[in-house]
Amino acid sequence: MATGIKINIKSKVFQTNNRKLQSHSAISKLKFDVSKGEFCSIIGPSGCGKTTLLNLISGLDKNLNGEIIFDQEKKVKDIRIAYMFQNPRLLPWLTVLENVEVVLSKEQRDSGRATEILSIMGLKKFLGYYPGQLSGGMQRRVALARSYSSQPELFLLDEPFVSLDDEMANKLRDMLISLWTNEPTTIIFVTHDLREAIYLADRIIFLSSAPSRVLLDKKINFKRPRKLDDEKIEAFRKNIISKNKKILEGVNTNV
């Protein structure tokens, strides 16, 4: 089901359509692998090209110098990918249930998967509602349900819980973990919140500021289920920061 992924991006440059033809180098010599079923978190300062990276992986942006390959030499078009964006990106003219079903195959629809996962997310009563009638947190839950219902071989998340209050964000994090535990898949989770990354992931990759490359690749071996307020998480966080003070700003002071 899940797929591993090998990322080797030599460079990714944006041409700004200026008279001077300025260009912005977003990624340079970025290389890492994510293994099958791994929960990998990517951390980097804002504007470092995290979203660009996800767009490249998902095939939304095809213009790169380098390659992204999945297990069995597959390309992005052969892989079932789910992508949870910063905004829920639901279709306002479809109901909650329809919003989930619209991305499913016929077999998935017939299996009643959409209703099942929406119920797990506590949205059973809201199947017939339109997104405009839901709160922000509920819209994110629908987006998460949509992503997971599609049985992705690779699941990309781009700061999906940003701008939610803590309680709602925690609830969604736990939902994500429980979905992932029941049906393991490969996850690439972009965030700028280190505590969130430590709480969720098996591994954190720290990116530099643009043009981004890997600064630090850190495994997290805490047993699951974890607790967000666990001292170990805080200690781990402090440890990373004390060793490498500016790592969250995308600068390596530890060379």
Add this chain to the structure above:
Amino acid sequence: MLTKKYLSSVKGFSFIFLFILWELLSNFSNPTTFPSLLVIVKTLYSEILDGELIFHLGITLYRVFVSFFIAMILGTFIGMLMGNYKKFDTFFDGWNILFLNIPALVLIILSYIWFGLTEVAAIIAVSLNKIPNVIVTIREGAKSIDKSLLQVAFVYKVSKIKKFFIFYIPQLFPYIIAAARGGIALIWKIVLVVELLGRSNGVGFKIHEFFQFFDIKSILAYTIAFVIVMIGLELLCFKPLDNYSRRWRT
């Protein structure tokens, strides 16, 4: 307070006022050129009874619909292309401005000269008059499409047909409705002119005929019948469609 009830009673009163005004004016002027509303309604009634009005109304409505659908389909298609592809837009923009500014009458006469005094020429003339307007509206819509939703369709590998009808068209729908509403209002007026100039049936032709005989009451009877049909269409067709397309808005 301006309650709904109050406002609708104002509306009702304004119609009664118009009616009284009309009757007063007709009383003080020549009854053949300015007939009383009662006479007009009587004429309308007898025209309906002998089937003449229904026949011509039917013919005119048929022309309205055919040219409406042709204009909407072609206009929407071209408008989407122009809204989505910059090159296409740049190339055809000048043409469109040109067509927008050619008087309806010129297109009608040219069409009759080039294609003969035929049904096809009539339909072409009406459609050509409307297509540029449809293009302008749909192009605006196509330019304001939210691409982030189309990205969702792309990532989840939704089929092309589904992407078009579920992710794309609903975003365009308000613009399509606006184009259709404006379209039908313009088209039925042009159809009458087309009929007057080169057809031997339809409401426009009949009005022309009544004009020859100075039969004002029949002209107004036909006008009223047609206006009622068009208002009915707006209320029974476009309003519900519009409401349906907005059902998800809160």
